[in-house]
Amino acid sequence: MNLKPQHYINGKWVDAKSGKTRDIINPFNQEVIVTAPEGDETDTKEAIAAAREAFDNGEWSSTPATERGAIVRKIAEFIERDREELAELESLDTGKTVEESRGDMDDIAGVFRYYAEIADKNGGEMIASPVPDSVSKVVHEPVGVCGQITPWNYPLLQASWKLAPALATGNTLIMKPSEITPLTTVKVFQLMEEAGVPAGVANLVLGAGSTVGAELSSSLDVDLISFTGGIVTGKKIMQAASVNVKKLALELGGKNPNIIFADADFDIAVDQALNGVFFHAGQICSAGTRLIVEESIHDEFVNALVERLKNFKLGSGFDEDTQMGPLISAEHLAKVEEYVEKGKKEGATLAVGGSRPEAPELQDGFFYLPTIFTDCTTDMHIVQEEAFGPVITVEKFQTEEEAVKTANDSIYGLAGGVWTNDSVKAERCAAKMRMGTVWINEFNLYFPHAPWGGYKQSGIGRELGKLGIEEYTETKHIFQNLKPAAMNWF
Numbered sequence: 001m002n003l004k005p006q007h008y009i010n011g012k013w014v015d016a017k018s019g020k021t022r023d024i025i026n027p028f029n030q031e032v033i034v035t036a037p038e039g040d041e042t043d044t045k046e047a048i049a050a051a052r053e054a055f056d057n058g059e060w061s062s063t064p065a066t067e068r069g070a071i072v073r074k075i076a077e078f079i080e081r082d083r084e085e086l087a088e089l090e091s092l093d094t095g096k097t098v099e100e101s102r103g104d105m106d107d108i109a110g111v112f113r114y115y116a117e118i119a120d121k122n123g124g125e126m127i128a129s130p131v132p133d134s135v136s137k138v139v140h141e142p143v144g145v146c147g148q149i150t151p152w153n154y155p156l157l158q159a160s161w162k163l164a165p166a167l168a169t170g171n172t173l174i175m176k177p178s179e180i181t182p183l184t185t186v187k188v189f190q191l192m193e194e195a196g197v198p199a200g201v202a203n204l205v206l207g208a209g210s211t212v213g214a215e216l217s218s219s220l221d222v223d224l225i226s227f228t229g230g231i232v233t234g235k236k237i238m239q240a241a242s243v244n245v246k247k248l249a250l251e252l253g254g255k256n257p258n259i260i261f262a263d264a265d266f267d268i269a270v271d272q273a274l275n276g277v278f279f280h281a282g283q284i285c286s287a288g289t290r291l292i293v294e295e296s297i298h299d300e301f302v303n304a305l306v307e308r309l310k311n312f313k314l315g316s317g318f319d320e321d322t323q324m325g326p327l328i329s330a331e332h333l334a335k336v337e338e339y340v341e342k343g344k345k346e347g348a349t350l351a352v353g354g355s356r357p358e359a360p361e362l363q364d365g366f367f368y369l370p371t372i373f374t375d376c377t378t379d380m381h382i383v384q385e386e387a388f389g390p391v392i393t394v395e396k397f398q399t400e401e402e403a404v405k406t407a408n409d410s411i412y413g414l415a416g417g418v419w420t421n422d423s424v425k426a427e428r429c430a431a432k433m434r435m436g437t438v439w440i441n442e443f444n445l446y447f448p449h450a451p452w453g454g455y456k457q458s459g460i461g462r463e464l465g466k467l468g469i470e471e472y473t474e475t476k477h478i479f480q481n482l483k484p485a486a487m488n489w490f
């Protein structure tokens, strides 16, 4: 391993002040890939101070947006240059297939390119002032010092959604990746340094959420927290952030419905229902784990799903024929197992899977078989809670209204899908589905130009698209009276 994980604070690569370290584990075989510094509050405070100073001295925020955009574009170019190395690091760290990781790297470069292009197109606007002889204008300014906290499932992808717009708009930042999967984030900070991001503007602290993450969330010197992760953590961060009324962007979990009407293209819907869940072993916030299938095709649809899983290939993300890698950790595997046991107890029927695989070559990794439950009802825990694993629940419906009502019966509202050849029906459903993204005859597609985020408890705010820029800017109204005069009121 060429990469030496370290904190990056004020333009310097450093170890944890305490000297503590953490082993980074390969989820395919539990081998230690590398050792990373285990930061704590002390390291975090130092990084916050660096970001504060870099913001308050105004150099970065007053750098012309075109120049900031050029640096962000260089980062995209370096990611493209080092695509293979980054993809392999991501797969080593997360267990996902290298093919998936390559796709992630292309998406990530695309995100940096997108924000590079729009960096200098956020110039504000003139207002038609109702006051004679005056100038009234609206300008957009960076928020300030941003704390950015990311999860382990799409480590660099989620980081890119935060880094690119924050840099493009002139903020300074401290990023805390998941302590389980920091490798590609470390590498991208090296690329950011190479691209010319000035010292202190982008800082990286590695370590746990309870120390580094909590310090970022509660610091009086941090102006915004952008968090992607679980709902329980999101609520803690929201509470901590209230200390100075920080701006908050929360991208939380999902339990995403995928409605299959009888008039959908059957084979495509089956194929995409599998893709919608089993990429990265179901460890996707927007995984379509909640299938809602029209009763008249239910049995045939479930049989087709089960049939397709018969030759499913679990294995190393580095083997070309692997379709699904391991789960991220022993703890997470135990959580998925517990969830499946709960489903059995609740009366759902196991159509396939429901255990760890028996193959001897998979015993060192955190593998779990693709699993489908039928006879599910909306009130079951397995239907309502995010297992974040390769587990599908299937519910039935008879009418369009029932399908939409079932889909909306959730505390979450991240994403959902509708499969039908009746586009008017599809639009009707999409209009009523209470989610940040609705796909029609598609699932799990995202790109930099369209906003991403959740309704209800799936979060606050939006990443990507133009709204992704707005998260990182304050809006100011500047009014100038060109003919000031006394009022003589007092």
Ligand SMILES: NC(=O)c1ccc[n+]([C@@H]2O[C@H](COP(=O)([O-])OP(=O)(O)OC[C@H]3O[C@@H](n4cnc5c(N)ncnc54)[C@H](O)[C@@H]3O)[C@@H](O)[C@H]2O)c1
Residues within 6 Å of the ligand: 149, 150, 151, 152, 153, 154, 158, 176, 177, 178, 179, 207, 208, 209, 210, 212, 213, 214, 217, 228, 229, 230, 231, 233, 234, 236, 237, 251, 252, 253, 254, 284, 285, 286, 386, 388, 414, 454, 458, 459
């Ligand atoms: N909405 C989205 O776009 C999106 C994308 C990816 C993942 N997710 C969600 O992320 C979750 C899986 O990720 P995870 O297990 O890493 O989530 P998590 O909430 O356990 O951890 C996420 C990050 O928060 C940090 N953290 C933990 N406790 C903290 C605290 N008290 N204060 C501050 N930071 C703290 C962790 O160290 C990690 O970096 C799932 O719920 C998934 O749906 C959502």
Ligand SMILES: C[N+](C)(C)CC=O
Residues within 6 Å of the ligand: 153, 154, 157, 283, 284, 285, 286, 446
């Ligand atoms: C947002 N997304 C779909 C890239 C990853 C969610 O876990």
